[in-house]
Amino acid sequence: MDNTAGTNYESTENYWNIVVKPVDTLFNLKFGQIWLYRDLFWLLVRRDFVSFYKQTVLGPLWFFLQPVFTILIYSYIFGSLAGISTDGVPRPLFYLAGITCWHYFAECLNKTSAVFVENAHVFGKVYFPRIIMPFSVVVSNLIKFFIYLTIMFIMIAWYVHKNEVKGVNIYALLLPVLLILIAMLGLGIGMIVSALTTKYRDLAFFVGFGVQLLMWASPVVYPLSAAPAKYKHLISFNPMTPLIETFRYGFLGSGSFSWLSLGVSAVNIIIISCIGLAFFNRAERTFIDTV
Amino acid sequence: MGLFEIMNTVIKVENISKAYRLGEIGTGTLSHDLQRWWSKIRKKEDPFLKVGEVNDRTVKGTSNIIWSLRDITFEVKQGDAVGIVGRNGAGKSTLLKILSQITAPTKGIFKAHGRIASLLEVGTGFHPELTGRENIFLNGAILGMRKHEINRKFDEIVDFSGVERYIDTPVKRYSSGMYVRLAFAVAAYLESEILIIDEVLAVGDAEFQRKCLGKMADVTKGEGRTVLFVSHNMTAVSSLCKSGLYLKNGSMISNGNISSVVSAYLGDMEKIERQEWIGNKGNSDLKIFRTGVYPEDKINGFHTNTDIFIEIEGEALNPIIDLVMGFRLWSQYEYELAYVLHDDTQEEHIAFPAQKFKKVFKIPANTLAEGSYKISFDIGIHNREAIIEHNYCDLSFSLVNISGLGRKYLVGATKGFSSLIRTNWLVK
Numbered sequence: 171m172d173n174t175a176g177t178n179y180e181s182t183e184n185y186w187n188i189v190v191k192p193v194d195t196l197f198n199l200k201f202g203q204i205w206l207y208r209d210l211f212w213l214l215v216r217r218d219f220v221s222f223y224k225q226t227v228l229g230p231l232w233f234f235l236q237p238v239f240t241i242l243i244y245s246y247i248f249g250s251l252a253g254i255s256t257d258g259v260p261r262p263l264f265y266l267a268g269i270t271c272w273h274y275f276a277e278c279l280n281k282t283s284a285v286f287v288e289n290a291h292v293f294g295k296v297y298f299p300r301i302i303m304p305f306s307v308v309v310s311n312l313i314k315f316f317i318y319l320t321i322m323f324i325m326i327a328w329y330v331h332k333n334e335v336k337g338v339n340i341y342a343l344l345l346p347v348l349l350i351l352i353a354m355l356g357l358g359i360g361m362i363v364s365a366l367t368t369k370y371r372d373l374a375f376f377v378g379f380g381v382q383l384l385m386w387a388s389p390v391v392y393p394l395s396a397a398p399a400k401y402k403h404l405i406s407f408n409p410m411t412p413l414i415e416t417f418r419y420g421f422l423g424s425g426s427f428s429w430l431s432l433g434v435s436a437v438n439i440i441i442i443s444c445i446g447l448a449f450f451n452r453a454e455r456t457f458i459d460t461v
Numbered sequence: 462m463g464l465f466e467i468m469n470t471v472i473k474v475e476n477i478s479k480a481y482r483l484g485e486i487g488t489g490t491l492s493h494d495l496q497r498w499w500s501k502i503r504k505k506e507d508p509f510l511k512v513g514e515v516n517d518r519t520v521k522g523t524s525n526i527i528w529s530l531r532d533i534t535f536e537v538k539q540g541d542a543v544g545i546v547g548r549n550g551a552g553k554s555t556l557l558k559i560l561s562q563i564t565a566p567t568k569g570i571f572k573a574h575g576r577i578a579s580l581l582e583v584g585t586g587f588h589p590e591l592t593g594r595e596n597i598f599l600n601g602a603i604l605g606m607r608k609h610e611i612n613r614k615f616d617e618i619v620d621f622s623g624v625e626r627y628i629d630t631p632v633k634r635y636s637s638g639m640y641v642r643l644a645f646a647v648a649a650y651l652e653s654e655i656l657i658i659d660e661v662l663a664v665g666d667a668e669f670q671r672k673c674l675g676k677m678a679d680v681t682k683g684e685g686r687t688v689l690f691v692s693h694n695m696t697a698v699s700s701l702c703k704s705g706l707y708l709k710n711g712s713m714i715s716n717g718n719i720s721s722v723v724s725a726y727l728g729d730m731e732k733i734e735r736q737e738w739i740g741n742k743g744n745s746d747l748k749i750f751r752t753g754v755y756p757e758d759k760i761n762g763f764h765t766n767t768d769i770f771i772e773i774e775g776e777a778l779n780p781i782i783d784l785v786m787g788f789r790l791w792s793q794y795e796y797e798l799a800y801v802l803h804d805d806t807q808e809e810h811i812a813f814p815a816q817k818f819k820k821v822f823k824i825p826a827n828t829l830a831e832g833s834y835k836i837s838f839d840i841g842i843h844n845r846e847a848i849i850e851h852n853y854c855d856l857s858f859s860l861v862n863i864s865g866l867g868r869k870y871l872v873g874a875t876k877g878f879s880s881l882i883r884t885n886w887l888v889k
Contacts, residue, residue, distance in 0.1 A: 186573065
């Protein structure tokens with residue numbers, strides 16, 4: 171707070187609830203303001219959800235068809251054609267567990283990275299804490315995540331009944347932690363990209379490509395144990411790797427789990443999201459002049 | 462909030478400046494950014510921000526950085542209505558964008574006390590797939606309202622907008638008029654302490670504009686909220702605002718009482734507008750020395766309720782057959798309103814005699830509505846040649862409506878209505 175006004179009321183610490191300066195602190199999350207706009211947050215979540223199925227014929231059914239088709243294609247290509255190991259887990263279930271985590275991450279990243287460019291018309295007209303937009307994206311994508319999860323539970327029940335998987339164990343309780351970490355990672359990278367795309371528009375083209383590339387560097391269609399020795403080091407450095415592995419370990423009982431690699435991943439993710447936040451805060455102040 | 466009676470400055474702007482980069486953004490910016498970053502590390506001045514250049518569109522600057530605002534400092538008291546006036550490109554919109562936190566200033570500090578809601582363009586955040594009802598909530602929330610606040614005002618909003626029948630229809634099926642009415646209604650019922658409004662009155666039909674002006678008068682006078690209002694409509698600014706701010710090329714020229722600010726602005730506008738041309742132009746047959754436009758009451762200036770005179774002075778050196786001499790009157794929307802020749806009243810062809818002459822045409826009071834007008838002269842020989850080239854001694858002027866005539870339905874604020882002639886009804 172800059173208080174050069176003198177001794178009167180205007181110099182009271184909390185009198186000015188809005189102070190705008192050319193340079194602001196980078197890690198300011200403005201929780202107070204976000205709280206004031208909490209209704210907007212929920213309305214945005216609702217809007218995302220409603221406007222998604224309002225234009226489609228099959229409506230909410232799409233949320234179910236998408237994962238089912240993906241599993242079928244993956245099972246055929248990576249399973250039957252390429253013959254990649256799935257650690258003894260039935261293929262459809264193995265892939266579903268992978269893409270449940272991956273799709274949530276990818277959606278958070280993609281939507282967050284387009285947040286400035288896509289909302290320029292709104293951001294250019296009215297102020298509200300911009301960070302609400304990516305936050306609402308993370309939450310509205312949760313709906314999709316839980317649909318995937320529901321399908322997965324049905325399949326687990328089926329395979330447990332057929333005695334082909336061990337089933338859910340105590341590590342499944344880590345799910346909230348995993349979800350938060352995945353969301354933070356998607357949000358963090360997305361915020362960095364979104365800030366950069368306001369100036370360098372070409373970056374948007376790399377995002378789609380980069381996310382795909384990153385997927386092959388994550389144990390989505392293969393288990394970490396089956397990764398080639400040459401790249402194993404690289405793959406386990408990927409923050410997504412321990413998350414997907416832990417997820418599978420908890421729900422399917424396959425793969426590996428270590429507190430150390432999960433901890434390292436968590437620290438990396440926190441660093442990435444702090445950088446993302448700093449980039450985002452910087453960009454939101456003047457992006458409208460350059461977008 | 463017991464201190465509220467004395468806590469009365471709600472907006473404080475200190476030395477705000479804003480620089481924009483001209484030209485195509487995205488070409489070469491990475492190298493500029495690297496240079497900027499490098500000089501920042503060495504604690505040097507930004508090489509691309511040259512200080513001292515003024516935002517003037519007509520003059521080409523030396524650097525491609527333009528200062529849209531320069532050292533703006535002012536304060537606004539609680540409950541004040543401040544009109545911000547200036548020509549297009551004077552920096553009014555930039556100032557509002559900074560005040561509504563859409564963009565950050567390059568230099569300076571801005572502080573505010575209370576919630577700020579901006580109405581830079583109505584309908585912000587409307588989603589075409591959602592219904593009117595859903596959009597009222599979404600738009601209200603974007604503008605900073607809580608859900609229960611919107612709930613409380615919902616009926617009033619719908620009532621004001623007059624779209625009750627279509628409230629559960631997706632807004633993509635609305636006409637543009639309905640869309641705007643709904644959007645303005647949401648914004649008008651905002652409960653923010655500070656309201657920023659930019660030219661909303663340029664939309665909608667005359668009836669709705671009147672309703673908006675009425676609502677804005679309520680907001681400023683009745684509800685005691687602080688309002689910042691940008692408009693080119695001097696009548697609206699003068700009647701709604703108590704104090705004013707005149708921006709010119711990014712700098713603040715005057716700040717204070719609204720009437721002094723408006724007259725400073727209009728005075729400058731008259732200087733920009735050419736109301737007299739003096740010279741010696743023509744051919745061996747005809748010379749023009751002077752053209753001019755002036756109001757009957759030269760002290761009070763151009764008002765809708767005074768007669769306006771248009772003059773041509775010159776000399777015919779030889780008798781001229783088929784002389785065409787007159788002018789066209791254009792509205793600010795480039796509509797041609799009249800084409801008048803000096804000999805319109807004559808029936809037969811007579812040669813214009815060799816003589817010195819002064820022709821005066823009178824536009825009676827209450828003929829033209831508030832706005833800007835252009836006069837272009839047409840002087841030549843019919844079907845043969847132009848003696849004065851096109852646009853050579855053109856004049857322009859702006860009329861202000863202080864009489865109130867024609868204000869009921871805002872003649873002139875609507876495109877295409879440039880006359881007050883309809884006020885000349887006879888009482889019988």
